[in-house]
Amino acid sequence: MALMDDVAAAEAVAWRHELHAHPELLFAVERTAGFVAGKLRAFGCDAVVEGVGRTGVVGVVRGRTAGGRTVALRSDMDALPITEATGLPYRSTVPGRMHACGHDGHMAMLLAAARHLCATRDFAGTVALVFQPAEEGGGGARVMLEDGLLERFGIDEVYGMHALPGLPVGHFAIRPGPIMAAADRFEISITGRGGHAAMPHLCADPLLAGAQMVVALQSVVARNVDPLDACVLSVTQFEAGAAQNAIPNAARLAGTARVLKPATRLMVENRTRAVVAGLAAALGVEATVQWTGGYPVTVNDPERAAFCAGVAADVVGAGRVDDAIEPMMGAEDFSYMLEQRPGAFLFLGNGASAGLHNPGFDFADAALPFGAEYWIRLVETALPAT
Structure with a gap:
């Protein structure tokens, strides 16, 4: 099957540029959702349901042959609170917001696939x-x-895709099992006894305790995690004091932990709490740890991952599909869907672009036909018409 023709590709580019110029954040994506819903209705979807999960949109397309299975293809819609620095003609028109993670491209590809699927319905x-x-x-x-996505639409399998800078355009990458990490956040509040910097013996220095905690927390990974396992613990914030001649009363640390295994995730939290408690006791301060669980590990079903690699190979050739990419320590909330239904998440090459979440990032328009064709071929292969 050939990639989309020049007219269809140009229209997908126009959609992406329109979406890129009008980024919206988190759940406040009303304009974006309206744009998407309008296109799906114009294509002739059998149903278009808005307001799923507050502002999500679901379009339903039935094949020309009846079948008992429903496959879900997912695109994210929200942008990031980043000031764009690309200088592009279609750059963000909203100060402090931009599509720095490729979600504009994700939407355009799925819309292009939706139009084709509505027109052909060559699946069961x-x-x-x-x-x-x-x-x-x-x-x-x-x-x-939580709003009943899977049950309301009878979804049996779920599939996701994300642009990847550094991977050439026209290439795909995937792996079975864990492909992206769980991402937790922690905040450590340290309370001591402040005083004059010339009389530290009369104080309980929370800054000293915090500094030792930053160093000691590196042992959580270095001396507790199997070297063949993947784990990152980073302290990214340290706040304390306001005067050069005063020891403060309090200090605050914050950071993130990323893992690929549930057991490692629990161990890192427990060891962090133990290290903080031990140092607080030794240095005469009080400390509390607030641990906030983030997205879980994104785990590809092995059978579906192999299936997706095969579909991608049909689109671009086996030599352009890496089916054993190394896991990445970023996180992805598609993981919640993969916890409840079998499926897989793969990467689409974005070429030598700036990195994700970078003010200079832009989704590669040349990648749109490959992603749209992948979605079409996935549906027609997973749900073959009889």
Whole structure:
């Protein structure tokens, strides 16, 4: 099957540029959702349901042959609170917001696939086109699930895709099992006894305790995690004091932990709490740890991952598909969907672009036909017409 023709490709580019110029954050994606819903209705979807998971949109397309299975294809919709620095003609028109993670491209590809599927319906069964809000920290996938996404639309399998800078355009990458990490956040509050910097013996220095905690927390990974396992613990914030001649009363640390295994995730939290408690006791301060669980590990079903690699190979050739990419320590809330239904998440090459979440990032228009064709071929292969 050939990639989309020049007219269809140009229209997908125009959609992406329109979406890129009008970024919206988290669940407040009303304009974006309206744009998506309008296109799905114009294409002739059998149903278009808005307001799923607050502002999500689901389009339903039934094949020309009846079938009992429903496959979901998911795109995220939200942007990031980043000031764009691309200088592009279609750059963000909203100060302090931009599509720095490729969600504009994700939507354009799924819309292009939706138009083709509505026109041809060359499959048996049903496709649910899921446009999700709040991937960037809001857990929009979880909220859509809580709103009955899977049950309301009878979804049996779920599939996701994401642009990947550094992977050439026209290439795909995937792996069975864990492909993206769980991401937790922690905050450590330290309370001591402040005083004059010339008389530290009369104080209980929370800054000293915090400094030792920053160093000691590196042992959580270095001396507790199997070297063949993947784990990152980073202290990213340290706040204390306001005067050069005063020891403060309090200090605050914050950071993130990323893991690929549930057991490692629990161990890192427990060891962090133990290290903080031990140092607080030794240095005469009080300390509390607030641990906030983030997105879980994104785990591809091995059978579906192999299936997706095969579909991608049909689109671009086996030599352009890496089916054993190394896991990445970023996080993705599509993981919530994969916890409840079998499926897989793969990466689409974005070429030598700036990195994700970078002010200079832009989704590669040349990648749109490959992603749209992948979605079409996935549906027609997973739900073959009889």
